[in-house]
Amino acid sequence: MIRFENVVKRFDGRAVLDGVSFEVAKGEVLAVVGPSGTGKSVTLKHLVRLLTPTSGKVWLEDVEISAATGRTLEAVRERFGYLFQGGALLGWLTVAENVALPLRERLRLPDGEVESRVAEALAAVEMLDAADRYPAEISGGMQKRAGLARAIVRHSDIILYDEPTSGLDPVTSVTINRLIRRLNRERGITSIVVTHDLQGALLFADRILMLKSGHVVELSAPETFVRSTNPEVREFLDAQFITPDLLEKKL
Amino acid sequence: MRITREPSYEDAPKWQVEALRRHVVTFFANVGHAGRLAVESLACLPGVLARGDSRASLVRQLYVAGIRTLPVISVVGLFTGMILGLQVGLALSQFNQESLLGATVMLTLIREMGPFVTGICLSACVGSAMAAELGTMTVNDEVAALEIMSISPVKYLAAPRIGALLLMSPILAFYACVLGVVGGGLVGYTQLNVPFQQYMASAISIAGVKDLFVGLLKATIFGVVIGAVGCHEGFTTRLGAVGVGRATQRSVIISFLLILMFGYMVTRMFYFEFSV
Numbered sequence: 001m002i003r004f005e006n007v008v009k010r011f012d013g014r015a016v017l018d019g020v021s022f023e024v025a026k027g028e029v030l031a032v033v034g035p036s037g038t039g040k041s042v043t044l045k046h047l048v049r050l051l052t053p054t055s056g057k058v059w060l061e062d063v064e065i066s067a068a069t070g071r072t073l074e075a076v077r078e079r080f081g082y083l084f085q086g087g088a089l090l091g092w093l094t095v096a097e098n099v100a101l102p103l104r105e106r107l108r109l110p111d112g113e114v115e116s117r118v119a120e121a122l123a124a125v126e127m128l129d130a131a132d133r134y135p136a137e138i139s140g141g142m143q144k145r146a147g148l149a150r151a152i153v154r155h156s157d158i159i160l161y162d163e164p165t166s167g168l169d170p171v172t173s174v175t176i177n178r179l180i181r182r183l184n185r186e187r188g189i190t191s192i193v194v195t196h197d198l199q200g201a202l203l204f205a206d207r208i209l210m211l212k213s214g215h216v217v218e219l220s221a222p223e224t225f226v227r228s229t230n231p232e233v234r235e236f237l238d239a240q241f242i243t244p245d246l247l248e249k250k251l
Numbered sequence: 252m253r254i255t256r257e258p259s260y261e262d263a264p265k266w267q268v269e270a271l272r273r274h275v276v277t278f279f280a281n282v283g284h285a286g287r288l289a290v291e292s293l294a295c296l297p298g299v300l301a302r303g304d305s306r307a308s309l310v311r312q313l314y315v316a317g318i319r320t321l322p323v324i325s326v327v328g329l330f331t332g333m334i335l336g337l338q339v340g341l342a343l344s345q346f347n348q349e350s351l352l353g354a355t356v357m358l359t360l361i362r363e364m365g366p367f368v369t370g371i372c373l374s375a376c377v378g379s380a381m382a383a384e385l386g387t388m389t390v391n392d393e394v395a396a397l398e399i400m401s402i403s404p405v406k407y408l409a410a411p412r413i414g415a416l417l418l419m420s421p422i423l424a425f426y427a428c429v430l431g432v433v434g435g436g437l438v439g440y441t442q443l444n445v446p447f448q449q450y451m452a453s454a455i456s457i458a459g460v461k462d463l464f465v466g467l468l469k470a471t472i473f474g475v476v477i478g479a480v481g482c483h484e485g486f487t488t489r490l491g492a493v494g495v496g497r498a499t500q501r502s503v504i505i506s507f508l509l510i511l512m513f514g515y516m517v518t519r520m521f522y523f524e525f526s527v
């Protein structure tokens with residue numbers, strides 16, 4: 001459904017992505033892991049053409065995202081929900097108004113429906129209490145969850161999560177990981193989750209993609225991933241004391 | 252208009268000359284993009300006025316651009332007039348022509364200095380703040396979030412800001428002129444013994460509709476320039492907090508340069524070619 005074809009992305013002469021190819025099937029949950037600064041966020045941004053590859057192509061079904069403009073690009077973006085690494089809430093709107101924004105400004109839904117969908121999304125991320133507060137008044141983790149509510153409120157069929165659980169306490173992290181899995185099971189939402197929480201990823205993802213220095217180092221199901229003999233993957237796993245028996249707790 | 256958040260060159264320049272060339276090319280490219288942003292924003296304005304939410308944001312920007320800058324513009328306008336009054340008055344008094352003081356101050360203010368000082372104030376107070384605010388939003392991915400929701404940042408963010416400056420700039424320039432003329436009159440009366448009535452009579456008799464029109468036209472153009480440059484620099488901010496600082500600085504420098512250039516061009520157009 002989503003396909004990266006040999007994508008190279010350079011900034012100021014430095015290749016951040018250096019020939020990245022992979023595919024994501026419809027209804028799949030793909031976790032993207034890797035050290036800081038390897039271009040995980042950059043990879044996600046290519047999917048909605050916030051960035052354009054230096055060379056290579058990005059496809060959504062038969063639409064070339066990396067060349068889409070105008071109405072085509074709007075139609076592509078319509079299909080994505082996006083949780084940004086920092087939440088990216090607008091400072092002068094309350095949490096509820098932020099979540100309502102895509103419904104009000106774009107879909108122009110009637111007020112009653114907007115309210116019920118906003119409440120539903122906020123409830124899913126356990127943020128109903130903070131609905132009327134401004135982003136500056138809530139913690140980073142809460143901003144993250146509000147951003148997540150905004151990403152899911154549009155009922156889009158693909159959701160991109162950029163570090164949904166970083167900065168959250170362990171209990172909330174598990175709730176969010178469960179939510180990602182539940183959205184996928186109940187609504188068939190295709191998900192790409194960038195995360196540092198490898199343990200969580202092994203439990204909720206269908207496949208795991210590891211990026212390092214602009215290359216795909218490993219792309220496999222959790223069962224294979226934990227037993228990988230690739231030294232870079234091993235190093236990554238051992239640093240977090242992950243062993244194959246972890247998989248028994250699968251979400 | 253697609254907002255790019257990438258460097259325009261993918262490799263580092265090999266030679267100093269090449270780096271210089273790129274700076275020049277980038278400057279003009281930026282001015283061109285800012286111009287396009289201005290045109291697109293102005294085209295959106297009717298749409299902004301049509302909807303309640305966006306009308307509210309226009310009103311907020313009108314307040315920011317118009318009301319909050321009043322104190323600064325009052326002081327600057329008054330003192331500009333006083334300085335003009337003093338300098339011109341001293342020169343005129345050498346030829347015993349103090350009676351022309353009002354006319355000279357009025358013409359200088361309305362044709363040139365009023366719009367100019369207003370532009371400088373707006374660019375320093377409002378344009379820079381726009382660049383900083385939008386720049387912060389850009390580096391925090393807030394602008395990207397709008398784009399993904401297919402909410403046009405041009406319509407949602409730039410149009411109310413540029414529209415507010417478009418409306419407010421001529422009003423403020425007129426206000427600065429009025430205060431300046433009064434300031435010049437005060438100086439004339441207290442330091443040079445020019446009766447205030449005579450001063451005002453001379454000032455009012457000289458000011459023609461054309462002068463007022465050209466002055467306000469200049470101010471309007473300056474307003475759009477400041478807004479467009481501020482928003483464009485904000486939208487193209489990269490590289491975190493450092494980038495926001497740089498965008499703010501650049502917005503002020505670029506609008507200063509453009510204010511001078513447009514000021515000259517408009518003057519040249521109306522006072523040279525049409526009325527030799």
Ligand SMILES: Nc1ncnc2c1ncn2[C@@H]1O[C@H](COP(=O)(O)OP(=O)(O)OP(=O)(O)O)[C@@H](O)[C@H]1O
Pocket residue numbers: 011012016035036037038039040041042043085256257258489490
């Ligand atoms: N717009 C840009 N202009 C220049 N360089 C950029 C830009 N966006 C990203 N980069 C660079 O690309 C590299 C990868 O960034 P990215 O944000 O994708 O890392 P990441 O894998 O998400 O890291 P983290 O886990 O810390 O979020 C970084 O070195 C960053 O400096």
Ligand SMILES: [Mg+2]
Pocket residue numbers: 040041042085162
């Ligand atoms: Mg990242």
